[in-house]
Structures are given as C-alpha cells and as structure tokens.
Amino acid sequence: xxxxxxxxxxxxxxxxxxxxxxxxxxxxxxxxxxxxxxxxxxxxxxxxxxxxxxxxxxxxxxxxxxxxxxxxxxxxxxxxxxxxxxxxxxxxxxxxxxxxxxxxxxxxxxxxxxxxxxxxxxxxxxxxxxxxxxxxxxxxxxxxxxxxxxxxxxxxxxxxxxxxxxxxxxxxxxxxxxxxxxxxxxxxxxxxxxxxxxxxxxxxxxxxxxxxxxxxxxxxxxxxxxxxxxxxxx
Numbered sequence: 001x002x003x004x005x006x007x008x009x010x011x012x013x014x015x016x017x018x019x020x021x022x023x024x025x026x027x028x029x030x031x032x033x034x035x036x037x038x039x040x041x042x043x044x045x046x047x048x049x050x051x052x053x054x055x056x057x058x059x060x061x062x063x064x065x066x067x068x069x070x071x072x073x074x075x076x077x078x079x080x081x082x083x084x085x086x087x088x089x090x091x092x093x094x095x096x097x098x099x100x101x102x103x104x105x106x107x108x109x110x111x112x113x114x115x116x117x118x119x120x121x122x123x124x125x126x127x128x129x130x131x132x133x134x135x136x137x138x139x140x141x142x143x144x145x146x147x148x149x150x151x152x153x154x155x156x157x158x159x160x161x162x163x164x165x166x167x168x169x170x171x172x173x174x175x176x177x178x179x180x181x182x183x184x185x186x187x188x189x190x191x192x193x194x195x196x197x198x199x200x201x202x203x204x205x206x207x208x209x210x211x212x213x214x215x216x217x218x219x220x221x222x223x224x225x226x227x228x229x230x231x232x233x234x
Contacts, residue, residue: 001034004041009198010191011042013053015061024062025055027108032082039089049201050194051093053116054100054187060126061109083108084142088220090115091146091213094206096197100190101168102183107131111143114150120190121168123180129165142220149216151176 002025004013015025015035025031042051055061068079090097090112099105099113101121105128113119113128121128130147132139139147139160148156155174158164168180181189210217 002031002038004038007191008195009048009050010195011045011049011051012187012191013038013042013051015053015055016057016059023055023057024059025109026062026065027083027086027112028065029068029079029082032079032086035086036082036089039086039093043094047201048198050096050098050198052098052100052187052190052194054102054190057103059103059109060099060101060105061112062104062106063108063110063112080140084140084220087111087115087142087146088217091217091220092206092209094203094209095201096194096205098190098194100186101126101128101177102186105129107135111146114146118193119171119177120186120193121171121177121180122183122186123168124182127165127167128159128171128176129163130159131163133161134163140219142216142218142222145216145219146213149213 001017002013002015003018004011006012013035015031016023042049064080064083068076071079096118097116098118098120099116101113101119103122103126105113105126107130110128110130144160147160150156151159152175155176158174159166159176166174166176168177171177172180179189
C-alpha cells in the first residue's frame with residue numbers, strides 16, 4: 001500500500017509497497033482508499049509544506065485496475081468516482097506538488113501525474129503514455145479537461161490520440177515534464193525542487209488552483225461525466 005514520510009517541509013508519498021520493486025501500483029479500491037487517507041493526513045498538517053509522489057521499481061503507476069471493468073455499473077461508477085476525486089484533490093492541493101516518475105506512468109497513472117503541479121522523469125528508463133486510444137477506452141470529460149489544462153495543446157493532442165510512449169527526454173521536449181535525472185538522483189532532485197516553495201502552502205494557493213483548474217475539477221466531480229467511459233469499459 002502507499003506510504004508516507006516527511007523530510008522537513010516536504011512530504012514524500014510512495015505509491016507502492018515498502019520494499020517491493022515489482023508492483024504496478026494499480027489504482028485498486030484499497031489503493032485509492034489509502035491515498036485518500038494519506039492526503040487527509042497531508043492536508044491536516046500545519047506549517048510550510050510541499051508534496052512529492054513517487055514509486056519504487058518499474059512503475060510509477062499503471063493506472064486503473066482493469067479487473068474492476070467487469071463490475072456492475074453502479075459499483076464501477078463508484079470506483080471511477082473515487083479515482084476522479086483523487087485527481088481533483090491533487091489538482092487543488094493547497095501546497096506545491098511534484099510527481100517524480102521513476103518508472104512507467106501509463107493511462108490513469110499518467111493522468112495522476114498530470115494532476116500534480118510539476119513532473120520530473122527518470123532519464124534512462126520509463127515511459128509516460130496515455131494508451132486509451134489503443135485500449136478502446138475514451139477519456140472521461142474530467143480526465144480530458146485535466147490533460148488539456150496541464151499540457152501544451154500539441155502535446156495533449158498527440159498524447160491522447162496516438163498513444164505515444166514518451167521517454168524522459170522526449171517528455172521534457174514536449175512540455176510534459178520539466179527535467180530528467182538518473183534514478184538515484186531523481187527523488188532528491190524532486191525534494192529540492194519543491195522545498196523552496198513550501199512556504200507558498202495555504203488557502204490562497206488552493207483557491208488559485210481552484211480557479212485555474214475550475215473546469216477540470218468540476219468535470220471530475222460530475223457523476224454524468226462517467227457515462228461514455230462506462231459504455232466502453234469492456
């Protein structure tokens with residue numbers, strides 16, 4: 001399960017099991033519940049703070065749990081709503097946030113990375129990819145709005161409609177990530193990038209993000225926005 005630690009002003013949230021390098025960090029029901037609880041803990045803290053998320057091993061996150069796609073519509077809708085609420089919470093988190101992609105970020109895992117303020121990637125391995133076009137699964141209106149808000153228009157169009165797999169350097173060139181580093185240097189770099197911004201934490205930052213990402217957050221919180229996804233989930 002995801003776990004949290006703190007390095008002075010910076011919370012570091014690892015999306016995987018402690019000590020395990022082979023997990024895909026899929027968005028299972030339990031995984032989503034754990035992340036919501038850890039965000040509660042982060043938001044309940046006081047004083048200057050920033051948040052970095054990362055993983056261990058091959059995957060940052062491989063996205064939604066495909067085993068849930070066969071659930072009855074009502075159960076799947078609740079599962080998808082929990083995932084979208086998580087995206088919305090990251091979007092408006094009242095502190096600086098950064099996703100350190102030490103491995104692959106695919107599908108829902110890539111969208112989760114985009115819900116952060118900033119992204120850095122490993123230089124030599126790991127892809128950022130939105131493969132929904134090849135999976136035959138449409139983006140919900142909330143996911144689409146989030147992607148288009150976070151990425152330059154050409155990159156959003158290419159990523160969403162071609163399923164291109166971006167390496168770290170390619171992601172930087174496309175405006176998806178801001179820099180790359182070797183695996184051993186990635187997390188320390190991420191922490192040092194957000195540490196000077198920890199003092200920006202507070203309700204004003206949260207309100208600014210709510211304004212900046214109003215459309216995406218509104219769609220992510222909308223129950224009606226899941227209908228197209230539900231009809232193409234098999």
